[in-house]
Amino acid sequence: MNSLLRKPWWLSLVALGLWQGCGEPQAPVAKSSNLIVNGSFEGKLDPWWTANDSEGGTGGTSPAAADIGSSGMALHKGKGGWGFMVGQETSGHSAMQTFQFKARIRGAQGGERVNVSFHGQSFDVIAEPLWRTVDRLVLIPDGGGGTTAMITATSDDSTVHVDDVSAFWVEVARGDADNEDGNLLRNASFESDLGLWTFWADVPEEGRAWTTPDGRSSGYAGLALTRGPSGALTTLKQMLQEPVFQGEKYRIEARVRGEHGGEQVNLCLQMKDEPWTGPCIQVTASTQWQHASQTVSIEEDLNDKRVGLLVSLSTEGTAYVDDVIVVRTQKR
Numbered sequence: 001m002n003s004l005l006r007k008p009w010w011l012s013l014v015a016l017g018l019w020q021g022c023g024e025p026q027a028p029v030a031k032s033s034n035l036i037v038n039g040s041f042e043g044k045l046d047p048w049w050t051a052n053d054s055e056g057g058t059g060g061t062s063p064a065a066a067d068i069g070s071s072g073m074a075l076h077k078g079k080g081g082w083g084f085m086v087g088q089e090t091s092g093h094s095a096m097q098t099f100q101f102k103a104r105i106r107g108a109q110g111g112e113r114v115n116v117s118f119h120g121q122s123f124d125v126i127a128e129p130l131w132r133t134v135d136r137l138v139l140i141p142d143g144g145g146g147t148t149a150m151i152t153a154t155s156d157d158s159t160v161h162v163d164d165v166s167a168f169w170v171e172v173a174r175g176d177a178d179n180e181d182g183n184l185l186r187n188a189s190f191e192s193d194l195g196l197w198t199f200w201a202d203v204p205e206e207g208r209a210w211t212t213p214d215g216r217s218s219g220y221a222g223l224a225l226t227r228g229p230s231g232a233l234t235t236l237k238q239m240l241q242e243p244v245f246q247g248e249k250y251r252i253e254a255r256v257r258g259e260h261g262g263e264q265v266n267l268c269l270q271m272k273d274e275p276w277t278g279p280c281i282q283v284t285a286s287t288q289w290q291h292a293s294q295t296v297s298i299e300e301d302l303n304d305k306r307v308g309l310l311v312s313l314s315t316e317g318t319a320y321v322d323d324v325i326v327v328r329t330q331k332r
């Protein structure tokens, strides 16, 4: 007799469900030990190095710069130049690994700009007078040897304290866009923060993009985009790796939801440079998830041009986007 038939029928379904990974999507799970050596600065500076490009810039460990333990790192940028930097080389990695980078940061006054860079991907944070945790997922598309973790104070005449720096290789959820064959976008289910996407808003104080479980259609997280009353566009862009050619067709897909309904979300294959032209699909969001899917053609003006997929919000409010897919359906 078939073993399946001897078991209660529901047990088979439970086993099948578990094997397929059903259940609540998982937040990132650490798969390595901390890759940063002496991230707490208890061992003074070793193996960190410092670099200064400012008049009067200094850096070193001290008890006053500690958040935990007896020592932390103080970076002081003087006048001019790009800043005062502390960094260290990290171990090698494989293609498409995601890392969680964390550091505790505090500004002597508050308002100091700090640039954090891991494996060449960098982002700016504004320090506050109280300790805060900087926490980012960084997706590394290419494999290779060890690269560098760096923290730089970039505001003139500013002092920034840094402590408890860590980086872990983490396993993140896979969303529908990650599992779509031929998808030319990476991290398009937004499971590795905004890694590989570039943010731009015409009014940066009012525009914002971040990932959150609220924006999830599949996987653990999705994209949230906010536009204020005076801006025109809040955008995220990811370049495709190959140029496009006249006569090709591409299918653009996304899951879209609005906070209140009526938000306008646009998905465009847009030229890399001015005049920024390219075919778009437009979605008017409702409060329920909707699946937009449309095929666009590459015309003569985009022939052999580099393009990116631009996700933009062109009305005030908040919209959620997940599982962005671009597939070439017809070659030239």
Ligand SMILES: [Ca+2]
Pocket (backbone or CB within 6 Å): 175, 176, 189, 190, 191, 216, 217, 218, 219, 220, 221, 222, 322, 323
């Ligand atoms: Ca997702």
